[in-house]
Amino acid sequence: MVVDQKPREFTDEEIDRIFGALADATRRDILRQSMLGEQSVSGLARSYTMSFAAVQKHVAVLERALLVTKERRGREQIVHSNPAAIRRAARLLDAYEELWRDRIARIGDILSEATPPPQNQQHQPRKDRDIAP
Amino acid sequence: MTFVSSTKDTENLTMTLVTEFAADRERVWQVWEDPRQLERWWGPPTWPATFATHNFAPGGRCHYFMTGPDGTEAHGWWEITAVDAPHRLQIEDGFANEDGSPVDPLDTTTMVMTLEDTPTGTRMTTVSRFRSADQLERMLGMGMEEGMKEASGQIDALLAALAA
Numbered sequence: 001m002v003v004d005q006k007p008r009e010f011t012d013e014e015i016d017r018i019f020g021a022l023a024d025a026t027r028r029d030i031l032r033q034s035m036l037g038e039q040s041v042s043g044l045a046r047s048y049t050m051s052f053a054a055v056q057k058h059v060a061v062l063e064r065a066l067l068v069t070k071e072r073r074g075r076e077q078i079v080h081s082n083p084a085a086i087r088r089a090a091r092l093l094d095a096y097e098e099l100w101r102d103r104i105a106r107i108g109d110i111l112s113e114a115t116p117p118p119q120n121q122q123h124q125p126r127k128d129r130d131i132a133p
Numbered sequence: 134m135t136f137v138s139s140t141k142d143t144e145n146l147t148m149t150l151v152t153e154f155a156a157d158r159e160r161v162w163q164v165w166e167d168p169r170q171l172e173r174w175w176g177p178p179t180w181p182a183t184f185a186t187h188n189f190a191p192g193g194r195c196h197y198f199m200t201g202p203d204g205t206e207a208h209g210w211w212e213i214t215a216v217d218a219p220h221r222l223q224i225e226d227g228f229a230n231e232d233g234s235p236v237d238p239l240d241t242t243t244m245v246m247t248l249e250d251t252p253t254g255t256r257m258t259t260v261s262r263f264r265s266a267d268q269l270e271r272m273l274g275m276g277m278e279e280g281m282k283e284a285s286g287q288i289d290a291l292l293a294a295l296a297a
Contacts, residue, residue, distance in 0.1 A: 015266035022144045092269050093141040096148055099177070099273065100259065101136065104152050106174035107164050107257075108134030111156040 021065035162219035196233030
């Protein structure tokens with residue numbers, strides 16, 4: 001169908017992982033920190049009360065969602081953000097907004113053409129009004 | 134008609150759109166309640182919508198389909214989960230088979246529409262909530278014949294929001 005005509009950067013499955021990953025506040029915060037500059041997993045772990053292993057798991061979810069990449073540097077694991085994936089998520093919502101703006105423009109057209117007729121005597125009286133008491 | 138605001142929440146997959154119309158609430162309500170008016174705006178211009186059934190009551194089911202330029206039909210179903218005329222409407226919108234039965238009853242988008250009086254007419258707020266990005270993408274596939282529109286400059290706003 002029409003869905004096949006649009007350019008793709010990520011598969012549906014990948015996009016689901018992006019939104020799944022972003023649904024968690026800690027992961028959003030890890031992403032935010034990694035956007036400000038590369039972070040080591042151990043450095044990130046120090047800024048949360050949770051365990052190193054828990055932080056590592058969050059980073060792994062972000063990594064599977066392609067939102068960050070991880071690189072081993074000596075004993076450290078360095079986290080880099082991947083803004084392209086975030087851009088994709090935003091673009092889907094932008095496209096949906098376009099669809100609604102288009103609908104609303106047409107609602108506006110319908111409403112503007114339908115100027116309510118003044119009490120038109122040619123109309124059949126409706127049972128809920130225009131009936132003499 | 135005036136667009137007041139649009140708010141998109143990338144994390145929770147919601148979009149809120151606020152518009153004002155120079156018409157009273159009863160009149161704006163009709164564009165949803167009257168299937169013949171609804172058909173004029175629900176589908177994109179090249180994919181016009183037909184509401185085969187339109188049961189506009191709490192728990193009511195609607196079956197619609199949109200017909201593409203090549204005759205392809207894209208079917209959808211609604212369940213009207215709340216109606217408070219002419220104030221508020223809540224709809225579950227999903228993909229349907231040709232007979233109008235849900236493809237997956239749990240695969241729905243939730244839509245809440247509210248109308249409020251303003252000094253010049255009516256303010257309409259629609260909130261759409263998606264369950265997954267995949268669903269949003271399929272929904273767009275039904276609704277946008279020209280494919281995805283590339284939005285530029287959005288990344289900067291998003292990065293700023295995330296960095297805030």
